[in-house]
Amino acid sequence: MTASLDIVFAALADPTRRAILAMLLEDDMAVTDVAEPFKMSLAGISKHLAVLSEAGLVSRERRGRVIWCKLEPDALKAASVWMQGFGQFEAIDLDDFERFLATELSDPETVEPPQV
Amino acid sequence: MTASLDIVFAALADPTRRAILAMLLEDDMAVTDVAEPFKMSLAGISKHLAVLSEAGLVSRERRGRVIWCKLEPDALKAASVWMQGFGQFEAIDLDDFERFLATELSDPETVEPPQV
DNA sequence: CCCATATTCAACCATCCGGTTGACGATCAG
DNA sequence: CTGATCGTCAACCGGATGGTTGAATATGGG
Numbered sequence: 001m002t003a004s005l006d007i008v009f010a011a012l013a014d015p016t017r018r019a020i021l022a023m024l025l026e027d028d029m030a031v032t033d034v035a036e037p038f039k040m041s042l043a044g045i046s047k048h049l050a051v052l053s054e055a056g057l058v059s060r061e062r063r064g065r066v067i068w069c070k071l072e073p074d075a076l077k078a079a080s081v082w083m084q085g086f087g088q089f090e091a092i093d094l095d096d097f098e099r100f101l102a103t104e105l106s107d108p109e110t111v112e113p114p115q116v
Numbered sequence: 117m118t119a120s121l122d123i124v125f126a127a128l129a130d131p132t133r134r135a136i137l138a139m140l141l142e143d144d145m146a147v148t149d150v151a152e153p154f155k156m157s158l159a160g161i162s163k164h165l166a167v168l169s170e171a172g173l174v175s176r177e178r179r180g181r182v183i184w185c186k187l188e189p190d191a192l193k194a195a196s197v198w199m200q201g202f203g204q205f206e207a208i209d210l211d212d213f214e215r216f217l218a219t220e221l222s223d224p225e226t227v228e229p230p231q232v
Numbered sequence: 233c234c235c236a237t238a239t240t241c242a243a244c245c246a247t248c249c250g251g252t253t254g255a256c257g258a259t260c261a262g
Numbered sequence: 263c264t265g266a267t268c269g270t271c272a273a274c275c276g277g278a279t280g281g282t283t284g285a286a287t288a289t290g291g292g
Contacts (some may be wrong), residue, residue, distance in 0.1 A: 013125035047240095065239085076202050080199045086187065156252095158269075159251085162252055178258090180260070181258070181260060
């Protein structure tokens with residue numbers, strides 16, 4: 001069920017979608033709640049979620065009226081392995097990551113992101 | 117000079133461009149030589165190299181008539197850090213990487229790739 | 233049953249993307 | 263100088279992408 005690198009990288013190439021992934025890192029969310037912090041229409045967010053789902057990065061499960069979105073980090077593994085082959089980057093530094101998230105989210109370029 | 121994650125991920129989302137990066141992992145190459153294994157026109161490859169260059173993943177240096185293309189693995193670091201924040205993937209396994217390269221390159225979907 | 237809520241679908245639009253071809257600018261070889 | 267080689271530029275094309283709005287499809291609540 002592993003989506004191709006094409007699709008995974010393409011999914012990651014959009015700041016709105018990366019922001020969504022970062023939100024889902026915190027917790028599972030309903031579509032409406034995912035959409036709330038963005039200026040974009042709900043349908044727009046729904047389409048982004050479809051792209052993320054297509055890439056295997058997010059799964060969606062209907063529970064009653066609400067569809068719950070869940071991060072699927074394993075879908076990143078193939079892409080991660082591919083990238084690690086270049087450069088031999090040092091071991092993961094979670095602080096680096098936090099800093100990065102913060103940077104991207106507070107960046108003016110960024111598309112109305114939720115503050116983590 | 118670090119290109120945005122948008123641009124880096126977008127650059128990685130194309131199999132031709134990933135194949136080029138894999139080739140440059142071996143050694144620096146002239147544009148014509150990069151283009152040689154592909155069915156695509158030289159101009160097409162030139163455009164791909166421009167995208168990779170824009171993303172900071174490849175640098176180009178003119179020496180005489182020939183422009184030498186060089187892999188710049190550091191440009192992947194930001195993207196790598198971002199990805200590592202999800203999932204906590206285990207330490208880099210170079211064998212995994214080799215296998216992956218081979219898989220992608222031998223995949224029918226792939227765009228006439230050079231065998232590594 | 234009826235209505236409100238949650239989400240997607242469908243059509244549409246502007247823009248970007250990957251590819252082509254043909255002309256052009258540089259540089260080396262004779 | 264002339265000609266071949268290396269590479270990019272410009273214009274063009276079809277198809278994908280990111281967004282919109284408005285209608286349609288669940289589902290749950292009174």
